[in-house]
Amino acid sequence: MGIFEPFRAIGYTTSSVPFSVQRLGTETFVTVSVGKAFQIYNCAKLSLVLVGPQLQKKIRALASYRDYTFAAYGNDIAVFKRAHQVATWSSHNAKVNSLLLFGEHILSVDIEGNLFIWAFKGIDQNLSPVGHITLENNFSPSCIMHPDTYLNKVIIGSQEGPLQLWNISTKKKLYEFKGWKSSICSFVSSPALDVVAVGCADGKIHVHNIRYDEELVTFAHSTRGAVTALSFSTDGQPLLASGGSSGVISIWNLEKRRLQSVIRDAHDGSILSLHFFVNEPVLMSSSSDNSIKMWIFDTSDGDPRLLRFRSGHSAPPQCIRFYANGRHILSAGQDRAFRLFSVIQDQQSRELSQRHVSKRAKKMRMKEEEIKLKPVIAFDCAEIRERDWCNVVTCHMDTAQAYVWRLQNFVLGEHILKPRPENPSPVKACAISACGNFAILGTADGWIERFNLQSGMSRGSYVDTSARRSFAHDGEVVGIACDSTNTLMISAGYHGDIKVWNFKGRDVKSRWEVGCSVVKIVYNRLNGLLAVVADDLIIRLFDVVASRIVRKFEGHTDRVTDMCFSEDGKWLLSSSMDGSLRVWDVILARQIDALHVDVSITALSLSPNMDVLATAHVDQNGVYLWVNQSMFSGASKVDSYASGKEVVSVKLPSVSSTKGSQDEDFDEPIVDNPQSKDASAFTTRDLQIPDLVTLSLLPKSQWQSLINLDIIKERNKPIEPPKKPERAPFFLPSVPSLSGDILFKPSGSAEEEAKGDEVEDTRIKSGLAPSQFVQLLHSSAEMKNFSAFTDYIKSLSPSTLDMEVRMLQIVDDDEQEPEKRPELFSIELLLDYFIYETSCRNNFDFVQAVIKVFLKIHGETIRCQSRLQDKARKLLDIQSKTWQKVENLFQSTSCVVAFLSNSRF
Numbered sequence: 001m002g003i004f005e006p007f008r009a010i011g012y013t014t015s016s017v018p019f020s021v022q023r024l025g026t027e028t029f030v031t032v033s034v035g036k037a038f039q040i041y042n043c044a045k046l047s048l049v050l051v052g053p054q055l056q057k058k059i060r061a062l063a064s065y066r067d068y069t070f071a072a073y074g075n076d077i078a079v080f081k082r083a084h085q086v087a088t089w090s091s092h093n094a095k096v097n098s099l100l101l102f103g104e105h106i107l108s109v110d111i112e113g114n115l116f117i118w119a120f121k122g123i124d125q126n127l128s129p130v131g132h133i134t135l136e137n138n139f140s141p142s143c144i145m146h147p148d149t150y151l152n153k154v155i156i157g158s159q160e161g162p163l164q165l166w167n168i169s170t171k172k173k174l175y176e177f178k179g180w181k182s183s184i185c186s187f188v189s190s191p192a193l194d195v196v197a198v199g200c201a202d203g204k205i206h207v208h209n210i211r212y213d214e215e216l217v218t219f220a221h222s223t224r225g226a227v228t229a230l231s232f233s234t235d236g237q238p239l240l241a242s243g244g245s246s247g248v249i250s251i252w253n254l255e256k257r258r259l260q261s262v263i264r265d266a267h268d269g270s271i272l273s274l275h276f277f278v279n280e281p282v283l284m285s286s287s288s289d290n291s292i293k294m295w296i297f298d299t300s301d302g303d304p305r306l307l308r309f310r311s312g313h314s315a316p317p318q319c320i321r322f323y324a325n326g327r328h329i330l331s332a333g334q335d336r337a338f339r340l341f342s343v344i345q346d347q348q349s350r351e352l353s354q355r356h357v358s359k360r361a362k363k364m365r366m367k368e369e370e371i372k373l374k375p376v377i378a379f380d381c382a383e384i385r386e387r388d389w390c391n392v393v394t395c396h397m398d399t400a401q402a403y404v405w406r407l408q409n410f411v412l413g414e415h416i417l418k419p420r421p422e423n424p425s426p427v428k429a430c431a432i433s434a435c436g437n438f439a440i441l442g443t444a445d446g447w448i449e450r451f452n453l454q455s456g457m458s459r460g461s462y463v464d465t466s467a468r469r470s471f472a473h474d475g476e477v478v479g480i481a482c483d484s485t486n487t488l489m490i491s492a493g494y495h496g497d498i499k500v501w502n503f504k505g506r507d508v509k510s511r512w513e514v515g516c517s518v519v520k521i522v523y524n525r526l527n528g529l530l531a532v533v534a535d536d537l538i539i540r541l542f543d544v545v546a547s548r549i550v551r552k553f554e555g556h557t558d559r560v561t562d563m564c565f566s567e568d569g570k571w572l573l574s575s576s577m578d579g580s581l582r583v584w585d586v587i588l589a590r591q592i593d594a595l596h597v598d599v600s601i602t603a604l605s606l607s608p609n610m611d612v613l614a615t616a617h618v619d620q621n622g623v624y625l626w627v628n629q630s631m632f633s634g635a636s637k638v639d640s641y642a643s644g645k646e647v648v649s650v651k652l653p654s655v656s657s658t659k660g661s662q663d664e665d666f667d668e669p670i671v672d673n674p675q676s677k678d679a680s681a682f683t684t685r686d687l688q689i690p691d692l693v694t695l696s697l698l699p700k701s702q703w704q705s706l707i708n709l710d711i712i713k714e715r716n717k718p719i720e721p722p723k724k725p726e727r728a729p730f731f732l733p734s735v736p737s738l739s740g741d742i743l744f745k746p747s748g749s750a751e752e753e754a755k756g757d758e759v760e761d762t763r764i765k766s767g768l769a770p771s772q773f774v775q776l777l778h779s780s781a782e783m784k785n786f787s788a789f790t791d792y793i794k795s796l797s798p799s800t801l802d803m804e805v806r807m808l809q810i811v812d813d814d815e816q817e818p819e820k821r822p823e824l825f826s827i828e829l830l831l832d833y834f835i836y837e838t839s840c841r842n843n844f845d846f847v848q849a850v851i852k853v854f855l856k857i858h859g860e861t862i863r864c865q866s867r868l869q870d871k872a873r874k875l876l877d878i879q880s881k882t883w884q885k886v887e888n889l890f891q892s893t894s895c896v897v898a899f900l901s902n903s904r905f
Helices: 357-364 635-641 700-707 709-715 750-766 772-783 787-795 798-806 822-840 844-864 866-902
Strands: 004-010 020-024 027-034 037-042 047-051 059-065 068-073 076-081 084-089 096-102 105-110 114-119 131-134 141-145 153-158 163-167 172-177 184-189 195-200 204-209 214-220 227-232 239-244 249-253 258-263 271-276 282-287 291-296 305-311 317-323 328-333 338-342 376-381 392-396 402-406 411-417 427-432 438-443 448-452 458-462 477-482 488-493 497-502 508-513 518-524 529-534 539-543 548-553 560-565 571-576 580-585 590-596 601-606 612-617 623-628
Touching: 020 059, 027 059, 037 059, 037 068, 059 096, 068 096, 076 096, 096 141, 105 141, 141 184, 153 184, 195 227, 195 239, 204 227, 204 239, 239 271, 317 376, 317 612, 328 376, 376 427, 392 427, 392 438, 402 438, 427 477, 438 477, 477 518, 488 518, 518 560, 529 560, 539 571, 548 580, 571 601, 700 709, 700 798, 700 844, 709 798, 772 787, 772 822, 798 844, 822 844, 822 866, 844 866
Parallel strands: 184 227, 227 271, 317 601, 560 601
Antiparallel strands: 004 623, 020 027, 027 037, 037 047, 059 068, 068 076, 076 084, 096 105, 105 114, 114 131, 141 153, 153 163, 163 172, 184 195, 195 204, 204 214, 227 239, 239 249, 249 258, 271 282, 282 291, 291 305, 317 328, 328 338, 376 392, 392 402, 402 411, 427 438, 438 448, 448 458, 477 488, 488 497, 497 508, 518 529, 529 539, 539 548, 560 571, 571 580, 580 590, 601 612, 612 623
């Protein structure tokens, strides 16, 4: 276990698996795969509503029905009810390639031609298939479809070209279509009966009548590639949408039998799925370029326009940087996109605009990719001037100019920075001053020039008069940095020369040689240290003011890809192509932690609060987040998390944010009272910050309503008195109920009625109704783990929870021995639960509300029973000590704020 623990991956929208669409009530949801997990979006605004857990292998096919999601991975099929896996179907001996929802069954087809039929009603009891069909040896299934109105029948397409019609009820092949001597890639049923559309690998679409085995019309794509997705419009327009492996969506008019419109730059990758919404002129598409888009047909010429979309990088990011105090991440990818990802809410992620790329591409008849700026190779940002002018500068591959961006409006800026325009050279390095007013650019031929970000004008160049040429460096400028007071500017040349310049005077103050080619430099403005990595794989730390080396770190065995300092300057993080991420302690001059991942890290960034680390990896389109465990334990426990010189192998974070340390040993909760053995007997994970408490994150109204339930009931009483119910027939005996409705007794003998009355009276008096509340309380106490009980009572409404607590109340006053009162045992277990939760400092606000209601109802019972009094004293002691620490922090913070607010600076 190291300092950084895998948290989750962001920036993933969809992968190369067709989506599954379902309708629940008036809303439509789409389920997409993202590697080994799945995500569900609400189609109304393409907002993310659910992320599924991580599977062992990548998902190969998806299907969904109401709350159930079926995901095929490897040879198995996982069944989820919302985000919880409820079953695994494992009868295939080969990889499952297709899933089809068929009424109350799921059909699964593997690559060896085995078709299994699964019933998902009563999944817990039935984990075996209800039917099995073996296809012919010379028939390799590629896709499966159910034609509308064809009872118990499916059509299976093959890679060889023929199609087969099967009855899954009788498990017999009914008919075989010859096909068109091309592999079947996709097909879909049309609104017209007996008609289907078939997409082939040769780029042709065949609209076929399967009842008479007659071809109605044939369309052909103008671009090369297979027809990978098809969909018919159901809003009355005779349209067929087709998508190909080239990323182009074609719209065909079935009445006129011709091409109506083409969306040429619909996606940058192969189209995976197309779906027309029922009775709506809206088409949804997904692609392997990590995007989902919705198109609406509302223009006068019938061409679709982009309605909404959700996307991420279609190629791996090259540079990343935390922004806005760690709430966002700036990311530049090889797909020519410059993006802003939100760490908190996925809906806030977006691509920065490059000013009307789509319109310019359409006008110039070019691809959007050709209009976009070239991939970013370096960038810098300054938050201090975000509201005033452009505050981000980017350098692009083989581009002799730098571009500025205005993050407040998420757009490309109006100025273009061109260093040495009379003899242009590609810009290789950039930096923004601490004040946010200046940008310094370094080029491939050694030229360094300063620009004003507000006006975009040049403010002079940095020239070394002692050099052979009138340039700053003899070779390429690989890095530039500025100090916090605009006093010094540091630059590094490729040949190993590092120079410190007077920022305003633009003359050289000092210089030194590294001895080999420099790859990258990183400067920390707080401690004035410059980290330099060279071709010899050694990281050197220089004191810029003293112009001497102060630290040297060795350990990487391959090219160092990126480095960053922590905000306080105590840590230096470095990544390498050897797959390692190393954390160096600058003060102790040693490595304190190292981890190894299977996919090498290409870029990294540590948040200003040092709580989250972001990494980008080779051939991975997302940004991966890691949690700093030492932030939750205090400085004294850093060594216990750090691995030292040992390199620990870890897996990459998953999309579903399931931590990889779930199988690790749990720590015991911190219990301040050594006598509270009942609470310390239960184990939990200690994730709390020392001396603080963790809240339940429940709505404030939920636990406040529990406290004020009597007032709410009094306020909500009806103004008119309740009407007397109509008289029931005299021969139907009735019993009173809590709701006030009439309940009629079932007919039976007087003896049975008397016995039933006696049982009912005993149940009410004892207060031990066999409710789930009491059952969970007892089972949790036996297992010494109250987590399930906590989740249950948090899900109850305030009135239900109040009723459950009142059901434990002692009704009768008969003299009876305490050990013979079962309700006292339940009250005692509730006190144990309160001691446990309070000592763990979990769900503090909610537990306090429940304790208040509990004492209000059972306070007199606790006062009369000695064994309950002992438990209550323990609870009071633990609660006092827990709250005392929090109150002391409140008081000290309040004093500091009061002092600073009254001080004059």
